[in-house]
Structure formats: structure tokens, C-alpha cells
Amino acid sequence: MKVTIFDYGAGNIHSLAKALAAFEATVEVETDPTRAIETDVLVLPGVGAFGLAAERLAAGRLAMQAALRDGLPCLGICLGMQLLFDVSDESTPNARGLEIFSGTVTRLRAQRVPQIGWNAIDAADDELFVRAPLSYAYYANSYVCRPVDDAVVRAWSTHEDDRFAAVVRAGRTVGVQFHPEKSSGPGLRFLHAFLDDVTS
């Protein structure tokens, strides 16, 4: 199985690559969005800013969107989850996301922003959590996704009074606002459950 991390050029992807490789996957890192979709599983990592990432994505955005709609398994982590939505308040409206999920990305409605730390996962309702229960996960984010339709939300977290989508899913596309690769053993098991689920 080939897993490709689409690299927007910012931040640490070593932990993610190693966590994926532990599942006997061949992990490749690809900076070209068009080549990134020539894979069995696509991973959009969680570091950087929406505008810059959307810029890197732009040339291959429609091709990637079509691939995901055709069923290419995809996991978006943190910023990567946000890229699965339409637009983000973090950047201008002409920075387009992949539009797999309808909705926008907005700043956390809380006093303490960014949210940095381990937050509880609640109302988890997905096959993935049956395979890999997850009570707490590590977050480091200022922005969260606001889906138009709550039916796509498979788990929630709450920062101060703001309840936001922790996990969204549409078929084989999954977005997680937390960092499974930084959530110790339970996070790694969740990653592996995802790979197992979407490729079986």
C-alpha cells in the first residue's frame, strides 16, 4: 500500500511519516498536488497556514477534488482537515479549499486561542472509534471547521464554550482537527484504524 503525504512545505512531517510507515505502508512525500493523487491513500498534513497551503494546492486542486470524489481514500489532519472545506477566515476567499465538505473555517470562539493541548473527544460515532477508542487527542489550532451539515461530524470537542467538529467523514475522506501522530499510542492506533478501514 502506498500512502502519500502532500507536503505544503511547512513544518514537521517526520512523526506522521513514521506513524504511517509503522503500518507496513510505503510512505512518500510529494510536493506536486497532481502527482500526490497517484497513490492508494492521500494524507493532507496539519502544519502551516491555510492561504499558503491553498496556494501550493491551487494547480492540482480540481484534480485532487475529482480523485477524492471518485473514492481515493484521504485523511486530512488539522490544517489538512480545513483544506477539505470551502474557504477559511484565515486567508482571503480566493484561497479555495477542496470543497469535499460544505462549510467554512473560522477562528475558535474562545478567550484562549490558540488551543494548545489535549482535549476530550466526545460523542464519537464512527466505525474508526470502535477499532481505536480515543478519549483525548492533542490539538494545536486557532481555527476550526464549521460544516453546513452536522451529519458529517463523527466526533466533537469543546474549547471553553465553543463546540467544534473533531472528526468529519464522507465515505473514504476523513478529516480530524487533532493530531493523531502527536496523540501517543491511542492516536497511532486511530491512524492505523483509518488505513485499515479505507483500504479493506
Next chain:
Amino acid sequence: MVTRRLIVCLDVKGGRVVKGVQFESLRDVGDPVELARRYEADGADEVVYLDISASFEERSTLLDLARRTAERLFIPLTIGGGIRSANDVARALRAGADKVGVNTAAVESPEILTECAVRFGSQCVVASIDAKRHGESWLVYTRGGRTPTSLDAVTWARECVRRGAGELLVTSIDRDGARTGYDLELTATIANAVDVPVVASGGAGSPSDVCDALVRGRADAALVAGILHEGVTTVQHIKTEMAHNGIPVRAA
């Protein structure tokens, strides 16, 4: 609800742990990677490497260490010490750090905080503030706590956040290594003055000191080093004590 964090700090020099660490079960107690993994297994929420290398030659091993660590540690890693520019931050993040602490460079050119926040996001920009009490307030020191500045620590903390820092690591120079408890007034005053997470550092002597920092000191996280490395207490013991005091913690 976001839980309060217990962060373990390792002082490294030339890619090795410098302070004595008492883990007899480890093959190589000088290897930061082995130690960091041990603390992850014990339930630590994060690990910090503070690079105290004096020379460029010693420092050049840090990025390799970050890379080796990121490949085997699956909790967040912060790297601080010797960061001089936004490009240094970029290299540390690229090598495997999740967050980077900036201290002296931020005091000398505060725009580095903004540049990093724009390029990498404020969630990975940690302003590291070393403060020493002077009468009724605290002054900021740089260069590993050796050089006094004229900056008031609380004013400087606000400035760091305004410029883009996503987290503050506040070390009391007076308490560092003394094991008489954190400077709760310093931590609480800064935590009340800013809207980003504050990490209390310097002075931990016991699990109850950690609880004090998180409750009376209003810190979001507490940094602990010596008392863990020397076996005075354990991560599990501290987290149990935190839970007993009604502090939200992540069960290991």
C-alpha cells in the same frame, strides 16, 4: 475541555542529555530520544529540549537529534535555545520540532515572532521569557538568564502575544533549580495579562508544587525537569496528584 499539561524538559548539549538522569533501566541515559520515549510511556504530555550548547559545532547536532526524536516520539516536541532567526525556526520545524521557543532573539528583534507566526502559524511559536524579581515587578533576562534587560516581564509578555507568539514559557530565574515551588505570582500575573497558554517553569520541588502552579498560578501547563530526572517523583505520581486536586488531566 483542554486538560492541563505536564511537560518534561531535557537539557541537551552536543545532542546529549547533560544533567544526571537516573533511569537504570535505560541502556543509554545520555540519549535524549530514549529518555523522551520513556517519559512519553510514563504519561508526559509534551517534551521540551533546551539546547544549552555553547558552540556552533555542538549546536549543529540539534537538528539531527530533532529528526531522530520526531521519528520515535509521538507526543509534541518543543525545541528551544540558540534560535537566532525565523530561518532557524524553519529548520527546527522541518527537522521535527512541533513548536520552537524563541528567547534572546525575540528581545533583540521582536519582529521575528510575527514573521514566524505568519510563516508557520502562531501555534508553533513559543515566546520563552526568563524573569527575575526586582521589587514589586519582574525584569526580563536574556542569554540564558545572564543578561538583564530593561523590559518589564508582564509588559513584554503582552508584547510577545501581540506580535504573534501562541504560547509563553515563563521561567522564574529566582526559583530555577531551587525546588521551593514555582513563582506563582509571576505566573498568575502573566496568565491574567494574556489570552494564550502560559507554561510555568522553574522551581518544581514536588507534585504539589505542580498543582499550585496550575491552580493558584493559573498556568495551563507546568514544566518539570530535575525532580523527574533524579527520581524524586514520577510523571504518573504528579498526574495522580493533579487529578486528586480536581485538575483536568489526560489519563496516560
